[in-house]
Amino acid sequence: MAISTRISTLPKAELHLHIEGSLEPALMWQLAQKHQVILPYSSVAEIEAAYQFDSLQSFLDLYYAGADVLRDEDDFYQLMWSYLCRCREQNIVHAEIMFDPQTHTLRGVDYAVFMAGFDKAITQARQDWGMSVLLILSFLRHLSEAEAFDTLAQAAPYYSMISAVGLDSSELGHPPEKFARVFAKVRELGFKVVAHAGEEGPAEYIWQAIELLEVDRIDHGVRCQEDETLLALIKQRQIPLTVCPLSNLKLKVINDMAQHNILQLLDEGLLVTVNSDDPTYFGGYLNDNYVQLEQALAMNDAQLKQLLINSFKASFLPPAQQQQWIDQINAA
Ligand code: HPA
Ligand SMILES: [Zn+2]
Numbered sequence: 001m002a003i004s005t006r007i008s009t010l011p012k013a014e015l016h017l018h019i020e021g022s023l024e025p026a027l028m029w030q031l032a033q034k035h036q037v038i039l040p041y042s043s044v045a046e047i048e049a050a051y052q053f054d055s056l057q058s059f060l061d062l063y064y065a066g067a068d069v070l071r072d073e074d075d076f077y078q079l080m081w082s083y084l085c086r087c088r089e090q091n092i093v094h095a096e097i098m099f100d101p102q103t104h105t106l107r108g109v110d111y112a113v114f115m116a117g118f119d120k121a122i123t124q125a126r127q128d129w130g131m132s133v134l135l136i137l138s139f140l141r142h143l144s145e146a147e148a149f150d151t152l153a154q155a156a157p158y159y160s161m162i163s164a165v166g167l168d169s170s171e172l173g174h175p176p177e178k179f180a181r182v183f184a185k186v187r188e189l190g191f192k193v194v195a196h197a198g199e200e201g202p203a204e205y206i207w208q209a210i211e212l213l214e215v216d217r218i219d220h221g222v223r224c225q226e227d228e229t230l231l232a233l234i235k236q237r238q239i240p241l242t243v244c245p246l247s248n249l250k251l252k253v254i255n256d257m258a259q260h261n262i263l264q265l266l267d268e269g270l271l272v273t274v275n276s277d278d279p280t281y282f283g284g285y286l287n288d289n290y291v292q293l294e295q296a297l298a299m300n301d302a303q304l305k306q307l308l309i310n311s312f313k314a315s316f317l318p319p320a321q322q323q324q325w326i327d328q329i330n331a332a
Helices: 003-009 025-035 044-049 056-067 073-090 101-105 111-129 145-154 156-161 176-188 203-211 222-226 228-237 245-250 262-267 286-297 301-313 319-331
Strands: 012-018 092-099 132-140 162-168 192-197 217-220 241-243 272-274
Touching (some): 003 286, 003 301, 012 073, 012 272, 073 092, 073 111, 101 111, 101 132, 101 145, 111 156, 132 145, 145 176, 156 162, 162 176, 176 192, 176 203, 203 217, 203 228, 217 222, 222 228, 222 241, 222 262, 245 286, 262 286, 272 286, 272 301, 286 301, 301 319
Parallel strands (some): 012 092, 092 132, 162 192, 192 217, 217 241, 241 272
């Protein structure tokens, strides 16, 4: 079977996906009309054409502006439902999905609104095709630690819907150490911990995420190669990295996909995974990211299988459930 067919047909998990980054331009346009939000674009095609970035910040500016069209429960339902339908098409059988509460609460949209919308879509996907979904609450790191504490407290009625807590937004100048105390509280509450680190920020931020936040996974982490001691530690402890190739290309973390280090890290024995990050902004859902690795880096079948297996091994699913999917991949 051709590798591209195997990419699309084999079961996979997605572990690094911002739900606000899956907002399709067509839905953005429709919701802007619905709520009479004035967008700085005059058509869906103009929205798509605007997605040219030169850094993480240049993307985040459009990502937060786009999220402003999300106002009521049905908007959040539509957003989540569209992504889950993509998962079904792409054979993503399990997804661990990040959401940014502060992007909404700061605009006066409460937890009750977005959590109800998410829950309705997730319940439907679970019932209709047996998809499994976990949610990851992410703090915006350009805001203060006090605001992160507030955000965590406001989530209390929804703790049973949340599996992990993460850290995203503008990395440079906002090191993990800024959030050490709030993540101590997060761990005390029993949540898993993830953090974006080593995307644009230096290897030092990955150290801090591991040592101060005690993360279960690193989001991105591609700059770990700049520090051999760190690389050895990540390998020895098998700390998963949720790598996002198309995101790295679109945000100019790399200049060319052929330069991406994901397969080197994989071959060195690190627990790396492939993810789409913000698929509508970066021009591809999960399978497109795997296809890029085949086209630019000549990913072979053994590497593909290992990446798919890693997507379950690095997940927060119970080990027995992970193993069922891994057995299916091994048998394919
Ligand atoms: O790739 C990302 N990095 C940091 N923050 C983000 N928020 C959405 N996507 C990202
Ligand atoms: Zn991300």
